[in-house]
Amino acid sequence: MKATNWHDLLGVFLVSLGSAILVVVLVSVALVEISARREPEVTHIHHAIFRTRLGGVIAAACLIATVAIVLFGLFQIVSAGR
Amino acid sequence: MDVSVVVVAVVVTALLFDFTNGFHDTANAMATSIATRALSPKYAVALAGLLNIAGAFLSVQVAKTVSGGLVEESKITPVVIFGGLVGAIVWNLLSWLLSMPSSSSHALFGGLIGATWVYAGTDAIKFDSVLGKVLLPLALSPIVAGIVALVATRFAYRITAHGAPDIVANGFRRCQVVSASLVALAHGTNDAQKTMGVITLALITVNALPTNSAPPTWVIGACGLAIGLGTISGGWRIIRTLGKQIGDIESPQGFTAETSSATAILSSTSLGYALSTTQIATGSIFGASAGRHPSRVQWGVARRIGLSWLLTLPAAGVAGALAGWIARQGTVGTIAVAAALVLLGAGAYLLSRRDPVTAKNVNDTPDRSSAALRDGRTVTIGTKK
Numbered sequence: 001m002k003a004t005n006w007h008d009l010l011g012v013f014l015v016s017l018g019s020a021i022l023v024v025v026l027v028s029v030a031l032v033e034i035s036a037r038r039e040p041e042v043t044h045i046h047h048a049i050f051r052t053r054l055g056g057v058i059a060a061a062c063l064i065a066t067v068a069i070v071l072f073g074l075f076q077i078v079s080a081g082r
Numbered sequence: 083m084d085v086s087v088v089v090v091a092v093v094v095t096a097l098l099f100d101f102t103n104g105f106h107d108t109a110n111a112m113a114t115s116i117a118t119r120a121l122s123p124k125y126a127v128a129l130a131g132l133l134n135i136a137g138a139f140l141s142v143q144v145a146k147t148v149s150g151g152l153v154e155e156s157k158i159t160p161v162v163i164f165g166g167l168v169g170a171i172v173w174n175l176l177s178w179l180l181s182m183p184s185s186s187s188h189a190l191f192g193g194l195i196g197a198t199w200v201y202a203g204t205d206a207i208k209f210d211s212v213l214g215k216v217l218l219p220l221a222l223s224p225i226v227a228g229i230v231a232l233v234a235t236r237f238a239y240r241i242t243a244h245g246a247p248d249i250v251a252n253g254f255r256r257c258q259v260v261s262a263s264l265v266a267l268a269h270g271t272n273d274a275q276k277t278m279g280v281i282t283l284a285l286i287t288v289n290a291l292p293t294n295s296a297p298p299t300w301v302i303g304a305c306g307l308a309i310g311l312g313t314i315s316g317g318w319r320i321i322r323t324l325g326k327q328i329g330d331i332e333s334p335q336g337f338t339a340e341t342s343s344a345t346a347i348l349s350s351t352s353l354g355y356a357l358s359t360t361q362i363a364t365g366s367i368f369g370a371s372a373g374r375h376p377s378r379v380q381w382g383v384a385r386r387i388g389l390s391w392l393l394t395l396p397a398a399g400v401a402g403a404l405a406g407w408i409a410r411q412g413t414v415g416t417i418a419v420a421a422a423l424v425l426l427g428a429g430a431y432l433l434s435r436r437d438p439v440t441a442k443n444v445n446d447t448p449d450r451s452s453a454a455l456r457d458g459r460t461v462t463i464g465t466k467k
Contacts, residue, residue, distance in 0.1 A: 008353050009219065013226045015349040017233065020342045024234040027337070028241035031253040035245035070264065073348050074140075 019073065023066055030062035088160040091416060092284040095167040095423075097308040100277040102174040103186040104134060104312020107273060109321040110183075110343065110363035111266035114336035114370075116444060117325030120258035123316070123441035130266040131314030137270020138278075138306025152191065153198045157206040160284045162197045164416065165406020167280065168423055169193025172405075173398040175430040181319040181439075182390040185358035188220055189398040190276055196399030197406030217395075223346065223357045224365030231342035231366040235373025238334045254333035261340035266313070268347035269359045274305045281305070318439040323387075324364065326447055329371030329379045339363075339370035361391065 033055035111133075112126040121129065170186065170193035177184040191212070198206050242250045278297040281304075285291040291298070297305075325331065331339075343359070343366040350357040364387060371379045405423075409416045 009222065012219075012346065012350045012353060012357075013230075016226060016342065016346040017230045019349070020230050020234045020338070020345040021237055023341050023345075024238050024338050025241060027253070027257050028238050028245075028334075031242055031250045032245040034253065035249045038246060038249065070260070073264075073345070074267075 019069060023069055026062040026066045026069075030059040030066075033059035033062070086288075087413070088164065088416065089284055089288055089290070091420070092160045092164050092167065093281055093304075095164055095171070095420075096277050096281045096284070097304060099167050099171050099174070099186075099190065099280075100274065100305050100308035101312035101315075102171055102178070103273055103277070104131070104309040105315045105317040106174050106178055106183075106186050106312075106320060107269060107360055108313045108317045109324045110359045111262050111269055111340070113321045113324035113363075114331050114339050114367060115258045115262040116321055117331045118255060118258060118333045118336045119445070120255040120333060120336065121262065123318075123321075123444050126262070127314055127316040127441075129263060130269075131310040131312075133263055133266035134270035134274065134313045135306040135310035137267040137272075138274035138302055138309065140267070140271045152194060152208060152211055154202070154206040154208070157202040158198050158287060159201070159410075160287055161409045161416070162201045162406050163194065163280060163284045163287070165197030165200075165404075165409050165419070166190070166194035166402045168405035168409075168419055169196055169398045169400070169402025171423060172401040172426060173394060175427060176397075177390055177394070178317060178319060179430050179434055180390070181323045182387060183320045183324055183360050183364050184387075184390045184394045185220065185360045186273065187276055187358045187360075188391070188394040190280070192395035192398030193402030193405075194280070195395075196402035196404075199399070200403040200407050201410060219350070220358050220361060223350070224361040224368075227342050227346045227362040227365035228369035228372075230346060231339050231369030232373040234338040234342055235335055235370045238338050239374060242334065251333050254337045258333060258336050258340060261337050261344060264344040265340050265347065265359075265363065268344050269313075270306065270309065272347055272350075272357065272359055274302075274309045277305045277308070278302055316441065318441065318444045319434070322439050322444050322446075323383070324367055326445065327380055327383050328367050329375065331367070331371065332374070335370040335374055338373070339366040342366040342369065 036055040037052045037059075108127050108130055111130045112121065115121045116123050116126050167190070170189040173184070173189040173192070174186055177189075195207055195212065238254075275297075278301050281301050282291060282295060282297045285298075285301075286293055286295060329335075343363045346362045346366070347357065347359055368379060368384060405419045409419045
C-alpha cells in the first residue's frame with residue numbers, strides 16, 4: 001500500500017467540493033426558476049409568458065444536468081470497482 | 083483448535099459486525115431526511131437498507147485495500163481477526179448506547195491493530211499504511227466534508243433567497259430523498275467492503291484464497307445483506323443525535339449535507355480510500371448547520387462527538403487485544419469471548435430500554451436544559467446569546 005498521497009487526498013477534496021457545489025447550485029437555480037413560473041415578476045403579458053417558458057426550460061436543464069452528474073458519479077464508482 | 087471452526091467464527095462475527103455497522107450508520111444517510119420530514123422514519127431506514135445492499139455490489143476497491151495493507155497477512159491468524167472484530171463490535175455497542183455517531187471503520191481498524199499487536203508484535207503492523215491510508219483520511223474527512231457542506235449551504239440559501247419559500251422548501255425536501263439515497267448507496271459501497279476485506283483476509287490466512295484476492299461473490303452478498311438488515315433495524319439513538327441535537331436542520335441544509343456526504347464518500351471510494359462515512363456525514367451536518375446559523379450549532383455536542391472519535395481507535399484496540407489474547411488460548415477461549423460478547427450485547431440492549439428511542443420519538447427535540455445537566459453543562463453557545 002502506498003504512503004500518504006496528498007495529491008489523491010486533495011483530489012478527493014476538490015472533486016467533492018466542485019461536484020457538491022455544482023449540484024446544489026443547479027438544484028437551487030431550478031427551484032428559483034420554478035418559483036418564477038408561479039409568480040412572474042414582469043408585468044407585460046408577452047414577457048410573462050416568455051419568462052415563464054424560459055424559467056421552465058432553465059429549471060428542466062438544471063435538473064437534467066443534476067441527474068447526469070449523479071449518474072456519472074455512479075458510473076465512475078462501478079467502473080473503478082470492476 | 084480446528085482452523086475451519088475459527089474461520090467460521092470469524093465469518094459469523096464479521097457479519098455481526100456488519101450488522102452493527104448498519105444500524106450504527108443508518109443516521110449517516112437518513113438523519114437529516116427524517117429530521118426535516120422529507121421521509122418518514124420507517125420508510126427512510128427501509129430505503130437505506132435496500133440501497134446499502136445494492137451498494138455493496140457496486141465496488142470492491144476498499145475491500146482490497148483493507149485486506150492488503152494494514153497488517154502483515156503472513157503473521158496473523160483468524161484468531162487475531164476474530165479478536166479485532168470483537169473489539170470493534172464492543173465499541174460499536176457502547177457508542178450506540180451513548181448515542182454517539184462514532185466511526186465503525188475506525189473501530190474495526192482499532193480492533194484489528196490491537197489484536198495484531200498482542201499476537202504478532204508491532205512488526206506485523208504497517209504503521210505507515212495505517213497513518214497514510216486510514217488515520218489521516220479519517221482525521222481530515224470531517225473537516226473536508228464540513229467545509230464542502232458549509233460552502234454549499236451558503237450557495238443554496240443565497241441563490242434561493244429569490245424563490246418562493248414553500249416551493250424551495252418542498253423542492254429541497256424532495257431532492258433530499260435522492261441525496262439521502264445516494265449517501266445510503268455510497269455507504270453500502272464503502273462500509274460493506276470493509277467487512278468483505280476482513281473476511282477475505284481471514285480466508286487468505288488459511289490459504290482458502292490466494293494473497294491479494296478480491297472478495298468472492300458469496301462474501302459480497304453476505305456482507306451486503308448483513309449491513310442492509312442492520313440498517314433496516316434502525317439506529318434511532320444516533321439518528322436523533324445527528325438529526326436533532328446538532329442544529330435546527332431545514333430542508334436546504336439537509337440536502338446540502340447529504341450531497342456533500344455523498345460526493346465525499348463516492349470520490350474517496352473511487353480512489354480506494356477507506357474514509358469513514360460517519361465522520362463525513364457528521365462533518366457535513368455540522369458544516370450545513372454552520373452555513374446557515376453558526377450561532378445555533380450545538381458545539382457542546384461536537385465536543386462530545388470529538389471525544390468519542392479520539393477514544394474509538396484506542397478503546398477498540400484495547401478490547402480487540404483483550405479478546406484476541408483470550409481467544410488465542412484455544413477453543414475454550416474463543417467460546418468465552420463469544421459468550422461475553424453475547425452478554426454484552428444483551429446488556430447494552432437492556433440498558434437502552436431505560437431511555438428508548440424509536441421511530442415514534444426520534445424527531446422529538448430533547449430538553450436542552452436537562453440535556454445540559456445530564457451532559458455536564460454542555461450548554462450551547464448559540465442559545466446564550
